[in-house]
Every structure is written in C-alpha cells, then in structure tokens.
Amino acid sequence: MRFSEYLVPTLREVPAEAEIVSHQLLLRAGFIRKAASGVYTYLPLAFRVLARIKAIVREEMDRAGGQEIGLPIIQPAELWLESGRWNVYGPELFRLKDRHGRDFCLGPTHEEIITELVKGDLRSYKQLPLLIYQIQNKYRDERRPRFGLMRGREFIMKDLYSFDRDEAGLDASYRKMYDAYTRIFERCGLEFRPVEADSGPIGGSVSHEFMVLADSGEGTVVYCPDAGCGYAANIEKAIGRPALSGADEELAPREEVVTPGLKTVDQVTAFLGVGAERLVKTLLYEAPDGVVAALVRGDREVNEIKLQNLIGVDQLEMADAEIVRRVTRAPVGFTGPVGLDVETIVADEEVMVMVNCITGANKADTHYRNVNPGRDFKPDLTADIRVVDDGQVCARCGAVLQSRRGIEVGQVFKLGIKYSKSLHLTYLDEQGEERLVVMGCYGIGVSRTMAAAVEQNYDADGIIWPVSIAPVKVVVVPVNMKEQTQVELAERVYRDLWAAGIDAMLDDRAERPGVKFKDADLVGYPVRVTVGKKAVDGEVEVLRRRTREMQVVPVVGPEWGTPYPSARTFLTASTSSFTGTTCISRVRRRSTSTSPSTAFLPTVTRTG
RNA sequence: CGGGAUGUAGCGCAGCUUGGUCAGCGCGCCUGCUUUGGGAGCAGGAAGCCGGGAGUUCGAAUCUCCCCAUCCCGACCA
Incomplete structure (x- = not known):
C-alpha cells in the first residue's frame, strides 16, 4: 500500500468535538469520521485494525468450539x-x-433471535453443547452517545451463546469462554483485568467483566493488591469486609439536638464534633412499589445496584425534595429511620452494630443523638448495600483494597435457565424426558476494544499500536523523493517486507520528511524504516515507535547487486521481537515474485 | 431525559456586547519556483445560504422567537 493512493486523512489539529484520547487520535490519524452522533465511518486503517481484532476473536472462539453464524x-x-x-x-x-x-x-443484542433459532432446531441432548456466535453491528439509541467509539449508537460486537444440558455443562462452557477472553485480550496486547461483575438486568448468577485499565474508563475496578488473594470486582459488585464493631459505650437515652440548617453529613458531624462513622445516613429512593429508605454509615455511599438487587426492582431513583417532605414532614437533610413511615427500610450491615449514633429526626433543623439500631428502629432488611472503594478492606484477606478506572471490553454471564424457562427452550435427554437448556452469553465490544487499545497505547505524538492489531506493521519512509537512490531502495525494502509476509506502507508522498515522520508517529505503525542519506551505502534505519529505539541496518550490498543476506531476516526479526509477537510470525507467507503493487494486496490481512 | 455550552471555508478559531468596509485569521487544499532528517519559504489561487426557519429593521453572522444539530456533566450497558 502506498500512502499517496491510500485514504489516510490526517489532521494537524484536534477536532473540537473529541474529548478523550482515543477519539481525538482516531480522528486525527485518519481512522474514523463521524457520520452522526454516536455513528462512525471506519476508514481503511480502522477497518484493518477491526479486521485484526475480529480475526483474533474468531480464532479463539473457534478454538473453544464456537461456530460463527450471521444473524x-x-x-x-x-x-x-x-x-x-x-x-x-x-x-x-x-x-x-x-x-x-x-x-x-x-x-441491540441477539438473545431473542438466537433463542428462536435454537428452539426451532434443537431436539436432542446429542446436539449439546452448542456454542454459537456472531460478530456484527449492534444498535442502541443511547441516551447520551459519547467518547467516540466508546459509547456509540452503532457498534461492532461479538456475541456468543452457549447451550448446555446442565449446570456442569454451563460451567465448562463458561470456563472455556473465560479462558478464551483472557487469550483474546492478551493477544490484543492490552493490559486488562477480569473482574467479578453484577449480572444486571440480563440476569443470571455469575458474571465477569473484562476491563481494560485506563484512566478514561467509565467503570471502576476494585481490587486486592495482595497477589495471592487476587480479588477483583466491578465497584457495582465489590464487597469489602464490614466494620462490625461499634463504639464501646453504654447505650444512652435518645435525645433531640437542634441543628439549624445543617443538612450534610459533614456539617452535622462537624457541628457535633464527631466522626462521620458515628452518623447514620438515610436516603430515600422511589421504587415502583413505594418509597425505600436506605441506611448506611455517614462515611459510606449507597450502592444502588446492590439495593436494587436486594429488593428486586429494576428501577430506583432518588426521591425528590417533594417526596422527602411528604414522607418525613421535613426538608431534605433531616431524614432518619426513627419513626419513619416508608414501604421498606433497608440497613447496611454496618449500621446494625453502631452505638449511640446520630440520625436525622424527620423534623426541620433537628437531629437525634444516641440512636441505637434495634432499640430505636428496626429495619425490614439488613444487608450489604454500601459502595466499596479505596481504603476499605478486602473481605477475603484483609488487605486494603485499591481501585482503578477501566473500560469494559467484554462480559461473560451464566444465564442458567432464566431464558430457556420463559421461552420454553428444551431438549430430550437419554430417558426421553424434556429438560430445560442451560444457557450462557458472552460479549466482546470489538469497536470499543479498538478504542480501548488506543487509550492504553499512545504518547504525545500519536497512537502506538500493539503489533498484533496494528493496521500496518511497518511504514517505509524515503526521506527525499527526488533522490532516486532513496526511492529505489525504499521500493526494494517495501517489496521485501511484503515478500516476507509483513504488511507495509510506503510513504511515497512528495512531502518533506518532517511531515512524513509526524504522520508515521500519529498513525502509530509499530516500526518505521527510514531510507535517507545512508541509502547510497545500502543502509536504512529501523525505528521502533514505542521505544524510539533505532538501528542502522545494511539492506543491500555495496553494488546493490544481491540483497544483503541478512536484510530480510533482520527486518522480520526487528519487527516481531517486541510486544505482541503472536501476529507477525503467523502472517501467511507470500511468493516473492509477486509485485507489491496495491492490486496484489489483500483487502484484509488474515492472521493465523 | 434533566443541567451547561457551542454551531462562521476541510480542521481550529475571531467577529456578535455597540446592527452598516464584516465575510476574516491560522492550518490544510490547488498552481508555479525554491527547499528536503521532525508538520518549509516565496508568489499566485479556489473555497463559506455565518446550522435552519420566522420576525424586528432602510439594512441582520450580529437583536428576538421557534426549530435542528453537536459537545460536555448526572441515573443504563459491550
């Protein structure tokens, strides 16, 4: 491929609409263009990256027994x-x-149609297990598309559904997918972490998310720094060890305190001269069947996901000021559990051990002192409903938990019989008895993975693609297009690279070298071969994008007669000897007699 | 869906307060010459229903109203 003939519209300036790095760089480097909010065109370079990611996904899905279909x-x-x-x-x-x-x-997803398919044709246990997948565009009219490819309304996703006879079969399928996902993201050269996840409205029992660690991520991963423990979970799911000892005091009689205009935890505790852990925070939520009060310690946050799961609703909103006033007969800021008349009172487990604590008194400008759970109020439910974040302690090993931001690129679910039951998806076992199919589902955001890879691999000059998913492995840059020697040697190197099975871009534009170098850095080719003044001696420079490590390499002999024996070997080695070695060594070899004109180039370079 | 902002040349922006030499700047693009190791120089050139509509006015990019689009901040998801 020749730059002069290829559509790579790089931009010098950052488009104003792009906020995060991946969006900015993918636009600037000529990978994507916006068609509408949350809808993007993939230009040739992006298309190649996506093709590589898909190829890796396909290989691993097929290896695990998956069968690709089109839906x-x-x-x-x-x-x-x-x-x-x-x-x-x-x-x-x-x-x-x-x-x-x-x-x-x-x-937006394909459970319905795939279940329909399987329902139509699944009869016998002999047909199980069945792992079916597809890689296609999905559509969700997001409330707020943002961050370029991260949250689009049209996006590429791989979905696999597993169908098994029983739980043991599901366990095996789940394990296969978990392992396959691990391999996929490793092969994509990403730093990621599988974490325990909430299964959310999709339902089911067990779920893991694969999070690419990046500060721009929308999710938060809580993890245990103890390598032996290894606990890691999405913050929505994460549990910490509860602080199950309260103050060592005698129970004192409850009394009112006047707290004029003091509404926040900070204001009240500062006024009363106590720590936030001595206050019970009472939050009111509006659920479909009534108002729910959630009680957590003053220094904790309510985890709404846990709360939703606990009370079995899929919608929960903070009550507005009007409802608060109606329920408590007081303005926001003075709500407390004592004498509170709501549908359900849920207390975090930590609240129940608190002694002589502070709560709102459901009366303007008033709090209670020396409230004691059990004596002064009785929750309907007690459970873990708090957000676990930095500083809390690992429930398993006791180490102090840490957190990082992450981009969710994949999620695996054990669905169990949730869908097969409601849709009556069954098979006949050996005894001829009808049984429910046990299902799992497994998704990977392909276009999001491309964006995540950029979020994790860039510097001030542009993208630094991991070799395995780089759109093009090597760019060959003749410094001066008017120097015949340089041009000819560059052509030769370019041809040799293709002959060796390494896809390369020849930057044959009549631009000044600075422009070509800037573009090469921006686009993020893992390796740049510069053909400059040393061309007369048959030498070129090989520069690694990530490390800026440079080596002068003799490519041809002094007379330019025969190729320098080690040239191809060296170039091959130098492009494959760093991150993501899996790809280069797998590229199909090509005949050396083929001309490297664009006509011969494959539209998609298959790996493996 | 609430809250905030922005729409002027391909990209980045100024101009709007105070209506009238107000269709501008930088980059990019085209032509020519020079230049060629980190986004070159000179000369010439093309390019904009000033987001759309309706008003106010002798006159609107500029003021008013409505609409549309885009981006950013909060509850869902890959």
Whole structure:
C-alpha cells in the first residue's frame, strides 16, 4: 500500500468535538469520521485494525468450539413482543416500520433471535453443547452517545451463546469462554483485568467483566493488591469486609439536638464534633412499589445496584425534595429511620452494630443523638448495600483494597435457565424426558476494544499500536523523493517486507520528511524504516515507535547487486521481537515474485 | 431525559456586547519556483445560504422567537 493512493486523512489539529484520547487520535490519524452522533465511518486503517481484532476473536472462539453464524440486524417486532422486551427495552431500541407499517427494530443484542433459532432446531441432548456466535453491528439509541467509539449508537460486537444440558455443562462452557477472553485480550496486547461483575438486568448468577485499565474508563475496578488473594470486582459488585464493631459505650437515652440548617453529613458531624462513622445516613429512593429508605454509615455511599438487587426492582431513583417532605414532614437533610413511615427500610450491615449514633429526626433543623439500631428502629432488611472503594478492606484477606478506572471490553454471564424457562427452550435427554437448556452469553465490544487499545497505547505524538492489531506493521519512509537512490531502495525494502509476509506502507508522498515522520508517529505503525542519506551505502534505519529505539541496518550490498543476506531476516526479526509477537510470525507467507503493487494486496490481512 | 455550552471555508478559531468596509485569521487544499532528517519559504489561487426557519429593521453572522444539530456533566450497558 502506498500512502499517496491510500485514504489516510490526517489532521494537524484536534477536532473540537473529541474529548478523550482515543477519539481525538482516531480522528486525527485518519481512522474514523463521524457520520452522526454516536455513528462512525471506519476508514481503511480502522477497518484493518477491526479486521485484526475480529480475526483474533474468531480464532479463539473457534478454538473453544464456537461456530460463527450471521444473524439479521433488522428483526421483527413479534420476536421482541414475545420476549416482552419490545416494551421493556424502551427508547434505546431503534425502531422502524416497513412499507406495510409492520414494526421492526435494529438488533441491540441477539438473545431473542438466537433463542428462536435454537428452539426451532434443537431436539436432542446429542446436539449439546452448542456454542454459537456472531460478530456484527449492534444498535442502541443511547441516551447520551459519547467518547467516540466508546459509547456509540452503532457498534461492532461479538456475541456468543452457549447451550448446555446442565449446570456442569454451563460451567465448562463458561470456563472455556473465560479462558478464551483472557487469550483474546492478551493477544490484543492490552493490559486488562477480569473482574467479578453484577449480572444486571440480563440476569443470571455469575458474571465477569473484562476491563481494560485506563484512566478514561467509565467503570471502576476494585481490587486486592495482595497477589495471592487476587480479588477483583466491578465497584457495582465489590464487597469489602464490614466494620462490625461499634463504639464501646453504654447505650444512652435518645435525645433531640437542634441543628439549624445543617443538612450534610459533614456539617452535622462537624457541628457535633464527631466522626462521620458515628452518623447514620438515610436516603430515600422511589421504587415502583413505594418509597425505600436506605441506611448506611455517614462515611459510606449507597450502592444502588446492590439495593436494587436486594429488593428486586429494576428501577430506583432518588426521591425528590417533594417526596422527602411528604414522607418525613421535613426538608431534605433531616431524614432518619426513627419513626419513619416508608414501604421498606433497608440497613447496611454496618449500621446494625453502631452505638449511640446520630440520625436525622424527620423534623426541620433537628437531629437525634444516641440512636441505637434495634432499640430505636428496626429495619425490614439488613444487608450489604454500601459502595466499596479505596481504603476499605478486602473481605477475603484483609488487605486494603485499591481501585482503578477501566473500560469494559467484554462480559461473560451464566444465564442458567432464566431464558430457556420463559421461552420454553428444551431438549430430550437419554430417558426421553424434556429438560430445560442451560444457557450462557458472552460479549466482546470489538469497536470499543479498538478504542480501548488506543487509550492504553499512545504518547504525545500519536497512537502506538500493539503489533498484533496494528493496521500496518511497518511504514517505509524515503526521506527525499527526488533522490532516486532513496526511492529505489525504499521500493526494494517495501517489496521485501511484503515478500516476507509483513504488511507495509510506503510513504511515497512528495512531502518533506518532517511531515512524513509526524504522520508515521500519529498513525502509530509499530516500526518505521527510514531510507535517507545512508541509502547510497545500502543502509536504512529501523525505528521502533514505542521505544524510539533505532538501528542502522545494511539492506543491500555495496553494488546493490544481491540483497544483503541478512536484510530480510533482520527486518522480520526487528519487527516481531517486541510486544505482541503472536501476529507477525503467523502472517501467511507470500511468493516473492509477486509485485507489491496495491492490486496484489489483500483487502484484509488474515492472521493465523 | 434533566443541567451547561457551542454551531462562521476541510480542521481550529475571531467577529456578535455597540446592527452598516464584516465575510476574516491560522492550518490544510490547488498552481508555479525554491527547499528536503521532525508538520518549509516565496508568489499566485479556489473555497463559506455565518446550522435552519420566522420576525424586528432602510439594512441582520450580529437583536428576538421557534426549530435542528453537536459537545460536555448526572441515573443504563459491550
């Protein structure tokens, strides 16, 4: 591929709409262009990166026994009405009508249609297990698309569904996928961490997310620094060891304290001269069947996901000031559990051991002192409903937990029989008895993975692609296009690289070298071969993008007669001897007699 | 969906307060010459229904109203 013929519209300035690094760099380096909010065109370089990621995903899915299929993106409403999600999914579902007025949607996920498929053709235990996957565009009309490819309305996703006879089978499938995901993200050259995750509205029992660690991530990973322990979880799911000892005091009689205008935990505790851990924070939530009060220690936050799961609702919103006033007959800031009349009172387990604590008195400008759980109020439920963050202690080993931001690039779920039961997906076992299929589902955000790779691999000059997913491995830069020697040697190196199975870009533009160097850094080719003044001696420079490590390499003999014996070997070695070695060594070899014109180039370079 | 902001040439922006030499700047793009190891210089050139509509006015990029789009901050998800 020749730069002069290739569509790589690099930009010198950062487009104003791009906030995060991956978005900025993918735009600037000529990988993507926006078509609409949350909808992007993939230019040739991006397309190649995506192809590489998909190739890795396919290899690992196939290795684990997966079978790729194609599913419709346009799906009939009937399927979604049947599963009930046509109404539940809400405005995130892209809906459309055909010319006859029939309803359709653009698939945001494919449970319905794949279950339908399997239901139609699954009869016997002999057909199980079954692992089916697809890699396609998905559509979600996000409330707020943002961060470029991170949260688009159209995105590429791999979905695999597993169908097993029983729990043991599901365990095996889940394990296979977990391992496959680990291999995939390792091969993509990403620093990631599998973490325990909440299974959310998709349901099911066990779930892990694969988080690429990056400060721009929207998620938070809580992890135990003790390598032997290894606990790691999404903050939504993470548990810490509860502080289960209160103050060592006699129970004192409850009394009112006047706290004029003091609404926040900080204000109240400062006024009373006690620590936040002596206060019980009472938050009111509006749930479908009534108001729920959540009680946590003053220095904790309520984990709404845990709360939702506990009380079994999928919608929970903080009560507004009006509801607070109606329920407590007091303004926001003075709510407390004593005498509180709500549908459900849920207390965090830490609250129950507190002694002589402070709470709101459900009366303006008033708090209670010396409130004691059990004596002064009785929650309907006691559970872990707090957010675990830095500084809390690992429930398993007692080390102090830490947290980092992460980008969720994959998630695996054990669904169990949740869907097969409601959709009556069954098979006949050896005894001829009808049994429910046990399912799992496993997703990877392919386009998001590309963005995540950039978030983790860049510097002030541009992208630094991991070799395994780089759109092009090597860029060959003749410094001066008017120097025939340089041009010819560059052509030769370029041809040799292709002959050796290494895809290369020849920057044959009549630009000044600085421009080409800047673009090379921006685009992020792992290796740059510079053909400059030393070309007359048959020498070129090989520069590694990541380390800026440079080596002068003799490529041809003094007379330019025969290729220098070690040239190809060296170039091959020097491009494969650092991160992500899996890819280069797997690239298919090509015949050396083929001309490296663009016509011969594969549209997609398959690995493996 | 709430809150905040922004729409002027391909990209980045100024101009709007105070309507009228106000269609501008930088980069990019095209032509020519020079230059060629980190985003060159000179000369010439193309390019904008000033987001859209309706108003106010002798006159609107500028003032008013409505709409649309985009981006950023909060509850969902890959």
